[in-house]
Amino acid sequence: MAGNSFGQVFRLTTWGESHGVAVGCTLDGCPAGLALSVDDVQRELDRRRVGQSKVSSQRQELDRVEILSGLFEGRTTGTPLSMLVRNTDAKPGHYEDIKQLYRPGHADYSWDVKYGFRDWRGGGRSSARETIGRVAGGAVAKLLLATAGITIVAYTLQLGGLRAQQIDEQEIERNIMRCPDAAVAELMVAQVDQARRERDSLGGIVEVRARGVPPGLGEPVFDKLQADIGKAMFSIPAIKGVEFGEGFGVAHARGSQHNDPFVRHADGSIGTSTNHHGGILGGISTGEEIILRLAAKPPASIAQPQSTVNQAGDPATITVHGRHDPTVLPRLVPIAEAMLALVLADHLLRQRMDRV
């Protein structure tokens, strides 16, 4: 049953398969009057694009976006934005040989059971190529958030045992790992490079932050802000864990330490003097910075032989060729930003209905 839409009022529907004609999205519910250009969207798509460095897949796609509707004289009209990116470097032949084998760590088997058959070309719709529609929609969300003074930033926090020791946001886009610590970034690149040579892949952690989020966003009791963000993040391929503020560290905490005292900030606003809670209390934003972390598994596609079965259940050995990412982390950064932007845009609009 239909599951390709996200958001209640700022509502994105993505479509498209990895090696089909095109991928894209329809964004319904964007308010009228938002200044928007193709470049605003293209810029974000360029950030998630493949073939950018030695730590990402070598598939060559320009990912040129076309905006087909909803835009008139440089502003959104209140009607759906339809955005389209043609697939130009599709090479389904890479998958012809293994179309009857289930790739370990991939959705091939569960997809077959669910739908009776599947588009086996590069994972079809389970490919990360689907996230193009998310990033396009997220680009519009970011513009809407900007009108309210909200900014979002994400970065690679950890790869294996390597963790950023400092958060220099200026550094993020300067290195191919999108790590805010230049020295650690260098070590990470070396580690990814080695994993690639060993035909293996690596997991890690991305941290995401939103600043300028006004207090009051989030809808108790099921559409709490952390609940919708949690859903958004767990809908991204490869994500196995999500935590806010202190996250799993709360298992070791006491209430007396963990509770953040309320204070009056220098600008007169009320807030908390510490931010263990990560910007959300009771499902509603507090005005403090929203902080979360995502655990991303090592990409399942690795160029070494693995044991599996075919559709009949017979044992087989599979080697996944094709062009793959040895780590998803740097490309996950713009995707995670897009998903957080989509959630916040949705709740920014929903908040308008809170009071008479």
Next chain:
Amino acid sequence: MAGNSFGQVFRLTTWGESHGVAVGCTLDGCPAGLALSVDDVQRELDRRRVGQSKVSSQRQELDRVEILSGLFEGRTTGTPLSMLVRNTDAKPGHYEDIKQLYRPGHADYSWDVKYGFRDWRGGGRSSARETIGRVAGGAVAKLLLATAGITIVAYTLQLGGLRAQQIDEQEIERNIMRCPDAAVAELMVAQVDQARRERDSLGGIVEVRARGVPPGLGEPVFDKLQADIGKAMFSIPAIKGVEFGEGFGVAHARGSQHNDPFVRHADGSIGTSTNHHGGILGGISTGEEIILRLAAKPPASIAQPQSTVNQAGDPATITVHGRHDPTVLPRLVPIAEAMLALVLADHLLRQRMDRV
């Protein structure tokens, strides 16, 4: 804007405040013909009830449920089930003194900003008392799942530095911590007891499992099974982290280790020989056990003085009296089970529409 419903087709709406007249729920979308009795629901409510032991709040509520509709001659009719629990031990006077102060770690401030005012009696709707409606709905979900051979179990895995060393499911309901390791449970109780005496509270981790889940549940790309479960869990008060399978451990993993080889099981079904993935691949269940963990923060209500501000932003000291849980873990167990049951029931029904 409306956020008190959960599920697309098996759809629960909860309502009610901690110290209002009653709490309850409306469950729409339950198929007709499901055998159901009041006892089925009462049993689950009794598990989450307060006043059961020295590790939970001393508020005395019988939580007797009444089923007002949707049931005829012992079976569901396909019409909405309305379920009601009267509040009998409400003591709003406990909160009169602090109604203008923001309790640290609570939703008081964010709620005030959002709605302009709030029901300050025991947190109003942000109270965990709201979860009665969830557990009532979850009880019906469990019955539906049982018709498909699906069972759910949750337990306290960790409290501070104490972690269950063995998982003996028979043990869970035998101790007041709902820990599957009797020896560790005893240590946990002692630790909670001490925290209570110190007027403090403790965080921890609950693990949740579902068995017998058929492969094919979950709707790409946004309503992935882990996405909807993630949302469900993050909608529970106090949850700060959710992880599936290896969870945050994937940060240290390599693809070659983390990928679970597909095999033919002894019963002829296809599955995986290991279960690092936690029962879901590509957002769709694989037929393997679903495993997840929840990080619960220490309850914010502690009976020691804390610094805060009042509604005007002036500094103040607050001491939260009332009857509180020194840890949420044992009561979180039935709530987490209920939420997982609701998600699985929803997707079990949604799966019926996957194929022509």
Next chain:
Amino acid sequence: MAGNSFGQVFRLTTWGESHGVAVGCTLDGCPAGLALSVDDVQRELDRRRVGQSKVSSQRQELDRVEILSGLFEGRTTGTPLSMLVRNTDAKPGHYEDIKQLYRPGHADYSWDVKYGFRDWRGGGRSSARETIGRVAGGAVAKLLLATAGITIVAYTLQLGGLRAQQIDEQEIERNIMRCPDAAVAELMVAQVDQARRERDSLGGIVEVRARGVPPGLGEPVFDKLQADIGKAMFSIPAIKGVEFGEGFGVAHARGSQHNDPFVRHADGSIGTSTNHHGGILGGISTGEEIILRLAAKPPASIAQPQSTVNQAGDPATITVHGRHDPTVLPRLVPIAEAMLALVLADHLLRQRMDRV
């Protein structure tokens, strides 16, 4: 599948069966801060109550409503309003004899086929008693609309060949037909009385109007204002036709006559000099009065023998005893008002998100 909720953001869920324990509703999405009392709701329920006159059913129900949540110190809190009315005069015994027969004009057969069995007591949930939840929710909607200067009125326009010749709104609540023409009302009462003596029932037309609706309500292209109103009205039992403005009369119209010229009104606002369109153009309100008419079929329950079949398909004769309305018109009036209020409240809130 779940179909008991109405509205996207001002969202009403009704529940309950005719001869069950109670009927009621949950209203989610009502903004915080709306002044509301039990009396506001009771007043509307009293208008739709049975047993009020010789033109309605003789079932005796007080329909006392209880508000269980969402209200604090006289104002809505932004949390769900749960409202409850106990059934006190349920007499399921009236239906015991005919529980295996399909009453002509009723939902018995289609309900049986759909769900496999049914609550046969008074039609169960297909009874008009379900509309109590709608009227309760509609009462809250009317209060919200009042804050924006919107008022709604409905009345019996036509019964058989009798049609109101003048619309005196002061007259509506003065006669038991709720007809705005006192003289015609008298004739209608006589006609209903005669039909009742002949153990028969009568159809007719109700007209509904909304004034003070600001221009701009309605969401192209599927949630057009007339589309959502149309759905609302066709969800009321007995409605077989809905028309706006000139309605079916447009079949005979020419564009040059039917188009309403735009003008500047005396108050400076833009509007139309005539109102053939009925207050909505392109799915969006124009600021002119919204006018629609509903065709209501004669009640299916009549106390004369009718031929039918039983569950096995065998021919049978059925005589429906019990307490029935010889016409639904006067009681349809508050129900139609409630449904229109629900739609307008929903769109009034949705409009808040139209612009950046």
Next chain:
Amino acid sequence: MAGNSFGQVFRLTTWGESHGVAVGCTLDGCPAGLALSVDDVQRELDRRRVGQSKVSSQRQELDRVEILSGLFEGRTTGTPLSMLVRNTDAKPGHYEDIKQLYRPGHADYSWDVKYGFRDWRGGGRSSARETIGRVAGGAVAKLLLATAGITIVAYTLQLGGLRAQQIDEQEIERNIMRCPDAAVAELMVAQVDQARRERDSLGGIVEVRARGVPPGLGEPVFDKLQADIGKAMFSIPAIKGVEFGEGFGVAHARGSQHNDPFVRHADGSIGTSTNHHGGILGGISTGEEIILRLAAKPPASIAQPQSTVNQAGDPATITVHGRHDPTVLPRLVPIAEAMLALVLADHLLRQRMDRV
């Protein structure tokens, strides 16, 4: 707020403006395994295409559809179908002169008030060109319905005082009015031709029927089958009235005449001996033919001077040039079929969840 999607589980989102780059749709929730080709969709689009005869607009559009996703090896995959039609004969210049005037009978004014500005080129999204996405989605719905033995037919029943005297379905596609009575069709064409010469337009009535609909479709109480059909039809531009079965004729009916006796049909199934009810009772299909009628207003665009105001509210005279339909009836036929198909497909799938 987002209103461009229709259907709960078989969910269509349309996008695009009359003189923008393209129009199209995304269809989510179509089950996997449905045989589908581009021709299946193109055939329906060709039926609604303009420029086909002297009774429709002379705009020349080939309306070639491209299916961008969701289709693999001739079958739907369970993922969203994205369909695209480029606008090739857009002539926005036709509208440049009148962009500040409000065309009588059109959405120009209400759109401006709602969104603050509008795409004035040919009505932008309020143009009937938007219905291309509906017809494309409806084509897929028809294929799904065909697998269940359901067929849909619509035709022009009435134009002004001319009404089909016989329903010969073979005749429908043989004449340009799509009238099932050849003789009356000829008179209709003459009348339309005359109206066009007089620079005027005509209203009328379309009748729509569905056969083979199994009993049990429709979801009480708000998503009743007639309620969802009612919404679908009122979402089509120009529709001012919808009626089922006897429709507004019920105002003159008595229960004893109007009730349809239940009988056992020759094939053993249960049904009714007459069909005054139009195939739906209690919101649920009965298995009898579904019959409804739509009243369509005369097209608002007429090539004669009309009085109006400009955006400032100043009086003005407007003459709408461009290429317009003197009647919408023949082109309404495939659109009405598409909308009915979408509703039935949605409910056919929803019905799968009715029972345990």
